[in-house]
Amino acid sequence: xxxxxxxxxxxxxxxxxxxxxxxxxxxxxxxxFGNPASRSHQFGWDADDAVEEARRQVASxxxxxxxxxxxxxxxTESDNLAIKGVxxxxxxxxxxxxTCKTEHKAxxxxxxxLEREGFEITxxxxxxxxxxxxxxxxxxxxxxxxxxSIMHVNNEIGxxxxxxxxxxxxxxxxxLFHVDAAQSAGKVPIDMDTMKIDLLxxxxxxxYGPKGIGALYVRRKPRVRLEAQIHGGGHERGMRxxxxxxxxxxxxxxxxxxxEEEMAQENARLMTLRSRxxxxxxxxxxxxxxxxxxxxxxxxxxxxxxxxxxxxLIMALKDIAVSSGSACTSSSLEPSYVLRALGREDELAHSSxxxxxxxxxxxxxxxxxxxxxxxxxxxxxxxxxxWDMFKDGVDLKTVxxxxx
Amino acid sequence: MAYSEKVLDHYExxxxxxxMDAKNLDVGTGMVGAPxxxxxxxxxIKVNGEGVIEDAKFKTYGCGxxxxxxxxxTEWVKGKTLEEAQQIKNSQIAEELALPPVxxxxxxxxxxxxxxxxxxxxxxxxxxxx
Numbered sequence: 001x002x003x004x005x006x007x008x009x010x011x012x013x014x015x016x017x018x019x020x021x022x023x024x025x026x027x028x029x030x031x032x033f034g035n036p037a038s039r040s041h042q043f044g045w046d047a048d049d050a051v052e053e054a055r056r057q058v059a060s061x062x063x064x065x066x067x068x069x070x071x072x073x074x075x076t077e078s079d080n081l082a083i084k085g086v087x088x089x090x091x092x093x094x095x096x097x098x099t100c101k102t103e104h105k106a107x108x109x110x111x112x113x114l115e116r117e118g119f120e121i122t123x124x125x126x127x128x129x130x131x132x133x134x135x136x137x138x139x140x141x142x143x144x145x146x147x148x149s150i151m152h153v154n155n156e157i158g159x160x161x162x163x164x165x166x167x168x169x170x171x172x173x174x175x176l177f178h179v180d181a182a183q184s185a186g187k188v189p190i191d192m193d194t195m196k197i198d199l200l201x202x203x204x205x206x207x208y209g210p211k212g213i214g215a216l217y218v219r220r221k222p223r224v225r226l227e228a229q230i231h232g233g234g235h236e237r238g239m240r241x242x243x244x245x246x247x248x249x250x251x252x253x254x255x256x257x258x259x260e261e262e263m264a265q266e267n268a269r270l271m272t273l274r275s276r277x278x279x280x281x282x283x284x285x286x287x288x289x290x291x292x293x294x295x296x297x298x299x300x301x302x303x304x305x306x307x308x309x310x311x312x313l314i315m316a317l318k319d320i321a322v323s324s325g326s327a328c329t330s331s332s333l334e335p336s337y338v339l340r341a342l343g344r345e346d347e348l349a350h351s352s353x354x355x356x357x358x359x360x361x362x363x364x365x366x367x368x369x370x371x372x373x374x375x376x377x378x379x380x381x382x383x384x385x386x387w388d389m390f391k392d393g394v395d396l397k398t399v400x401x402x403x404x
Numbered sequence: 405m406a407y408s409e410k411v412l413d414h415y416e417x418x419x420x421x422x423x424m425d426a427k428n429l430d431v432g433t434g435m436v437g438a439p440x441x442x443x444x445x446x447x448x449i450k451v452n453g454e455g456v457i458e459d460a461k462f463k464t465y466g467c468g469x470x471x472x473x474x475x476x477x478t479e480w481v482k483g484k485t486l487e488e489a490q491q492i493k494n495s496q497i498a499e500e501l502a503l504p505p506v507x508x509x510x511x512x513x514x515x516x517x518x519x520x521x522x523x524x525x526x527x528x529x530x531x532x533x534x
Contacts, residue, residue, distance in 0.1 A: 309442055311467040315407070315415060335442065346440035383421050383471065385446035385463040386439060401438030 005320045005365045009206075009299055009358030010155055010183060015251065016208035016359070022254045023210060026050065026247035036244045037235060047246045054253025058215055061185060061256045062200065064192040067220060070236045071244055074214040075182035076106040077229075078201030079149075081216050081240065082178045083110045085226030086147045086199070087119055090176070094144030100124045100132055101341040103151050107180055111149075128343050129292035130159035138169055147176045152184035156338040156354055157291030158300025160188055167196030176224060182206055182214075186259030187267065187297050192217060198224045204248070208359060209255030213248035216240075266359060270298035273357050273366050277301055280370030284377065286390070290339055290352055301355045304339075304348040307387040308380045313353060316376035320369050323354050347386075347396070407468055408502035414472035419479050422461035424448040429532050432525025434517040443470045443510065447517035449481060449489070451525055457481050457489055462517075469507040473497050473514040486522050 006014075015023075025031045026047070036051045038044025052066070059066040072078045087097065099111055101123045111121045122140045127133055132150060141148075148170050152163050163179050170177040178199040181190060186207035192200070203214035218224050218239065232241030278301055281287055286306035305313065310324035324336075335349035344352075355369070381387040389396060407415070423446075426433045430451050437444040443466030450459040460478035464471045476497060481489045497503075497511035 307465065309466050309470075311442075312415070312471060315468045346442075350439075350442045383418060383463055384465040385435065385444055386465045388423060388446075388463060396439060401440070401444075402436060 001362070001364050001368065003319045005369060007355045007357055007361065007365075007369065008321045008323055009361075010158070010354065010356035011323060012205045012211065013208045013358055014360065015205075015210055016255060016258060018258060019209055019251045019254045023247045023251040026250050032246070034246075036246055037233065047244075050250050051244055051246055054249045054256075057253035057257045057260075058202070059217075061260045062181075062190040062192050062202070062217060063194075064217055065220060068192070068217050070216045070218055070239045071249055072214045072216055072240055073212055073245075074205070075104075075180060075201045075203035076214075077240075078203070078214050078216040079104070079106040079178075079180055080110050081226065081229050082199040082201060082218075083107065083147065083149055084114065084229055085239070086176055086178070086224070087114050087117075088227035089225045090146045091119075094142075094146045095119045096122070096142050096145045097147045097149065098122045098124065098137065098140050098145060099149045100126055100151070102126050102130065102154055102156075102338045103149065104155055104180055104182070107149055107151070126341055129295075130154060130157050130290075130338075130342055131292060131295060132161055132166070134162070134165055134169065137166065141169075141173055141175060145173075145175050147178060149178040149180070151180040151182075152190070153181070153188060153297045153300075154291065154338065155183050156336060157302045157342075158183070158297040158356075159291045160184070160295045160297060162295075163197060164195045170198075171196040183297065186256060186263060187299070189263075192219070204252035204255050207255050207259050210248050210251045213245055213252045215252070267298045270357055270361070273361055273363060274298055274301055276363060277355060277357070277366045277370060278303075280366070281373060284374060288344075288348060290342065290344065290348075299357045299361075301357075302352060303355070304344065304352045305377045306348060306351055307384045307390055308351050308377055309384075310335075310350050310352055312380055313351070313376065316380060317353075317369075317372060319372060322356075324352060410476075410501050411469055411472040411503070414475040414501070415468040418462075418471060418475040420459075420461050420475065420482075421463060423463065424450060424459075424461055429528055430525075432521040432523075432528070434520030434522075434524060436516040436520055437466070437470075437513050439465065442466060443513060445470065445474050445513050445517045447474060447477065447514075447521045449518075449521050449525065451486065455486050457484055457486065466510065466513075467507070469501065469503055470510040470513060472501055473503075473510045474517065476500060477514045477518060481518060486525070489518055490522055492518055 034043030034047035036048040055066040176198045185202040198219045200217035205211040288304040290302040339349035424431045435446045462474040464474045494511040494515040
């Protein structure tokens with residue numbers, strides 16, 4: 001077993017060797033290096049064929065038409081294009097959008113920008129288990145609502161939202177529905193033929209493809225219109241200009257092909273490992289699971305260890321790569337906004353660790369992590385005045401703290 | 405975030421972790437910080453008849469820098485008079501541990517902790533005498 005152990009698959013995944021090999025053949029002089037937009041020679045035609053094959057592979061995983069796939073630089077750009085693109089195109093119809101407080105920053109920050117432009121955003125509170133209550137969502141819909149944006153799988157707590165049900169609701173009201181599926185594509189079944197989702201953001205690097213490439217699904221029937229955010233040569237039917245990154249695109253295609261083929265068995269294996277990890281930790285005192293266990297992606301376990309501070313725990317777990325909060329915010333001292341939105345007290349939000357396992361995780365690694373976490377949590381608790389007080393029966397909520 | 409070697413040393417081998425009886429008249433206790441802010445420090449000092457700190461113990465809930473700041477502080481205050489201990493500045497702690505700017509608040513907390521412990525010691529003495 002090699003140290004450190006990687007358990008941060010929700011931050012990014014290594015590229016599957018099969019994908020890397022494929023990508024290499026699209027770079028060098030003896031490979032298919034042409035510009036897919038070059039219509040006048042073989043180099044361009046070959047690259048275009050490869051890009052279109054990858055488009056079919058990406059579409060196939062989500063049971064969509066390849067013509068509905070627009071290449072982007074990743075899920076962040078897809079979210080920007082979907083939300084700003086719809087808002088700008090349909091602003092005459094209405095200026096109200098709905099999202100949830102536990103969305104990724106790529107969605108929340110985009111919404112903030114739209115607020116500055118005069119749009120109005122409703123940020124829904126999730127239930128304590130992390131799921132959006134459909135009735136509350138329905139109650140928030142208005143005459144001037146043009147878009148609802150709800151993520152499929154949450155990046156921090158791994159809970160799976162019922163996007164099929166949300167889609168029924170939005171379609172019946174003729175409101176567009178965008179789903180950030182960065183954490184779910186290849187891990188949870190997605191069927192665009194039956195799900196009434198209008199726009200869906202996906203990326204490659206969460207599912208063993210390369211970083212820097214993603215796609216936005218844009219529905220054709222009923223047709224969804226977008227205002228482009230990047231202008232230029234009119235690539236991707238005008239929705240996203242810029243020379244296509246063919247080596248990354250074929251990598252994403254191959255990664256999605258493998259995911260489609262192996263998803264069922266991989267999920268079964270990850271579920272076994274995840275249970276092994278949770279079984280190894282859950283009998284400890286004052287340990288709390290964050291997010292619903294049942295409606296949850298197989299590779300995610302997010303746990304709060306009360307009376308232990310998250311950053312010091314991560315330091316103690318230096319032989320394992322995990323994250324406290326999301327990778328985008330772990331350099332700040334703020335506790336996770338996702339856990340706060342669930343109503344977790346700050347103390348528990350500060351003490352959370354996200355373990356995410358994936359294709360190359362092993363049972364041996366899980367066992368090592370269980371032992372290490374148990375030892376280090378015990379060590380840090382022995383050093384914690386809060387643990388002392390808890391053991392002495394002091395209710396920490398009754399203590400007057402000097403906030404600083 | 406990269407930690408300095410001194411922070412890592414104190415974090416991995418913290419000095420003087422422990423608890424004293426806070427009711428004892430020769431013990432001063434300083435508890436500062438708040439769980440919601442991500443750090444709570446409890447520093448305790450045992451003072452002899454000459455007003456010299458004989459022993460010090462700490463427990464800290466917080467990041468590695470907070471643990472290191474309090475561990476270092478217990479080393480520094482031992483053998484000092486109460487007046488000398490109160491002179492310790494957070495900047496000295498931050499410098500010794502090479503804390504990055506984002507972690508300077510940990511050393512501030514340590515300075516607050518020793519001041520609070522000395523105050524607590526004096527208050528208990530005064531109450532005991534009156």
